Amino acid sequence: MLTKPSIVVVLAAILTILNMAGLAHAQTQAVVGGAQNTLATMEARSAAKAELASFDAVVEAVRQTVLAAQVPGAIVELRVKAGDMVKAGQVLARVDARAAEQSATASQAQVEAARAALNVATKDFERQKLLFQKRFISQAALDQAEAIYKAAESQVAAQAAQAGATRTQSDFFIVRAPYNGIVAEVSVVLGDMAMPGRSILTLYDPSSLRVTATIPESIVNSPAARQGARIELPSATGTQKWITPRLVTVLPTADPNTHTLQIRLDLPAGTANVIPGMFARVWLPVQAAPGERDGRVFVPLKAVVHRAEMTGVYVLDAAGKPVLRQIRVGRTVDDAIEVLSGIAAGESVVIDPQAAARLR
Helix, strand or coil: CCCCCCCCCCCCCCCEECCCCCCEECEEEEECCCCCCEEEEEECEEEECCCEEEEEEEEEECCEEEEECCCCEEEEEECCCCCCEECCCCEEEEECCHHHHHHHHHHHHHHHHHHHHHHHHHHHHHHHHHHHHCCCCCHHHHHHHHHHHHHHHHHHHHHHHHHHHHHHHHHCCEEECCCCEEEEEECCCCCCEECCCCEEEEEECCCCEEEEEEEEHHHHCCHHHHHCCEEECCCCCHHHCEECCCEEEEEEEECCCCCEEEEEEECCCCCCCCCCCCEEEEEEECCCCCCCEEEEEEEEHHHCEEECCEEEEEEECCCCCEEEEECEEEEEECCEEEEEECCCCCCEEECCHHHHHHHC
16 A cells, blocks of 8 residues: 655646647646656646638538439339449440330331432432433433422431431430449339439439538638538547548528538548438637636547446646545547536646546
């Protein structure tokens, strides 16, 4: 059992600001029970007023498409389901195209008939020219043969154009993927009637996602807001919980009723386990008046102790002895956590709780 510790003066004090948490701390060495037993401590300080502001946001896909048929008809084939990965140009669904195929066949037959008529008109025109050269027919007869030939030629062009349009419409009965993506939702089942404008399925590109939030005008005008913006994904873990956006864009129009704007923060490429519709928070730094504080207290995350249902930190008492203090914690920002109650700004918190437990 350790004897009553002797107190040694504080060796050093260094004030810094913890990233994104507004935590000013002091690094000291407290000697307990002998010179060989030291505890690294950090001073809990209140954050600058409104240094960080959070706004509810939602994850969106930069490219998300609702695919629909361009022509009416019954859906006769569905090749994908929600969650499937698809490639650009892949067939996703088919609409009954029997009527369109018959129209295409009829149009092609009309093209062949027009070409046959053109062949007859061409040969007749050639004969009429020979007869005219031998003075067997008049100029009027030659002109009439030429007119018939040109009319047949125009008829072939018109029928060919009509057949091309019919073939193009036949492609409308096939729904293809416009780009590589994931099927988010299938809105129909086999046998449903597809109509122009009615959604068949929804597709999005998972390689390009963003977070969108609504923020006040006053924050948008702060230069620090865009430079220090961070994204929090509460449902994620590890390095995915806090993300630095690749690009921050503020839409150039404001809501005249609420005087707010939309801000879009593009997620870095390769961000895993993030899908459209997920809840997110956007944290924006807001400049405060010099020396203005808001009373929030932050301590290092690694200093927090979890024992059963109790959460606490080791704090040095007046005699310099580490004492376990129960606390109530709030949000976590990077490597710091907010303390809602239990300690006050200025108290020395032991950074290594295991070392403090051995020295008690």
